[in-house]
Amino acid sequence: MDPFLTLLHSFSSSLSDTELSSLKFLCRGKIGKRKLESVQNGGELFIILFEQQLIASDKVSFLEGLLESIKREDLVSQLKQFVEEREANAPDDQLDVHEKRLQEAAFEVICENVGRDWKMLMRKLGISEVKMDRIVAANPFNLREQLVQSLREWQKWKGKDAKVTDLIKALRGCNLNLVADRVEQKLLLLNTGTR
CATH class of the missing domain: 1.10.533.10 (Death Domain, Fas)
Structure with a gap:
């Protein structure tokens, strides 16, 4: 059941x-x-x-x-x-703890900086228009939540293959270089153990 x-x-x-x-x-x-x-x-x-x-x-x-x-x-x-x-109890195709932490940090930076260009980013990541439309319909007046849900959708879809490097590559592909730089800085701080 x-x-x-x-x-x-x-x-x-x-x-x-x-x-x-x-x-x-x-x-x-x-x-x-x-x-x-x-x-x-x-x-x-x-x-x-x-x-x-x-x-x-x-x-x-x-x-x-x-x-x-x-x-x-x-x-x-x-x-x-x-x-x-x-x-x-999620299956083993999930990310390891370290990668998940990096991803959460990247999501945070993306949510704070991407704004209205989020659909362009999601298209680069391979999220379908139908999924994006559903997310918008579920969160009609909350841009940040639309972006968060889209990133979670990508994370779920990719499973173990959801890598932060792909997020950075997609950001650069959308000419969101400043956001990509900020993500990289945040990850560098996390990897060196300082916050």
């Missing part, structure tokens, strides 16, 4: 009618009115969100936002725990 579906089922059974109504209201911009009116319980709502790819076991930010909006911190912490456990 899928652990994510089990988690959603437990969320569904713990929602009150008022909370379900609030969730339906919050989903108005994402789900059509007719579909929302037919929703009788949390499970049905989660299925629609799942089908529209607004939530998945590796894509929980929208769900987390919904749960925070209805003040269900208990469910938010269960969701975070699920994500942590899933990451801890």
